[in-house]
Amino acid sequence: xxxxxxxxxxxxxxxxxxxxxxxxxxxxxxxxxxxxxxxxxxxxxxxxxxxxxxxxxxxxxxxxxxxxxxxxxxxxxxxxxxxxxxxxxxxxxxxxxxxxxxxxxxxxxxxxxxxxxxxxxxxxxx
Numbered sequence: 001x002x003x004x005x006x007x008x009x010x011x012x013x014x015x016x017x018x019x020x021x022x023x024x025x026x027x028x029x030x031x032x033x034x035x036x037x038x039x040x041x042x043x044x045x046x047x048x049x050x051x052x053x054x055x056x057x058x059x060x061x062x063x064x065x066x067x068x069x070x071x072x073x074x075x076x077x078x079x080x081x082x083x084x085x086x087x088x089x090x091x092x093x094x095x096x097x098x099x100x101x102x103x104x105x106x107x108x109x110x111x112x113x114x115x116x117x118x119x120x121x122x123x124x125x126x
Contacts, residue, residue, distance in 0.1 A: 018055060024065060026052065026055060043102065044106075067088075069110065070088060070113050070117075071084050077117050077121050088101045101113045
């Protein structure tokens with residue numbers, strides 16, 4: 001699933017970029033997720049120093065882009081940013097007691113989460 005944009009999203013998403021709009025800001029993504037930078041570092045497998053000082057590194061931007069892609073897809077399904085964030089942390093990916101989206105992302109399986117959200121959006125699941 002590609003990262004879509006929608007004019008109605010406004011500053012919630014644009015505000016995730018560092019000034020100049022070149023890269024996602026780890027601090028801003030953490031704030032959106034309602035976690036501190038230490039927690040985001042733990043979830044990503046990166047260090048706080050990497051997230052803070054090496055923001056253009058492929059590993060940093062790859063992780064942040066993945067998180068934002070999942071949140072954006074969840075937003076399109078739910079229509080509510082707070083619901084999307086809550087689901088990312090606590091919701092099951094399937095109707096069973098499976099891992100949360102956050103756990104799938106941490107395991108490098110965001111594609112599974114995005115496919116699940118796409119199936120909900122298309123009406124195949126849900």
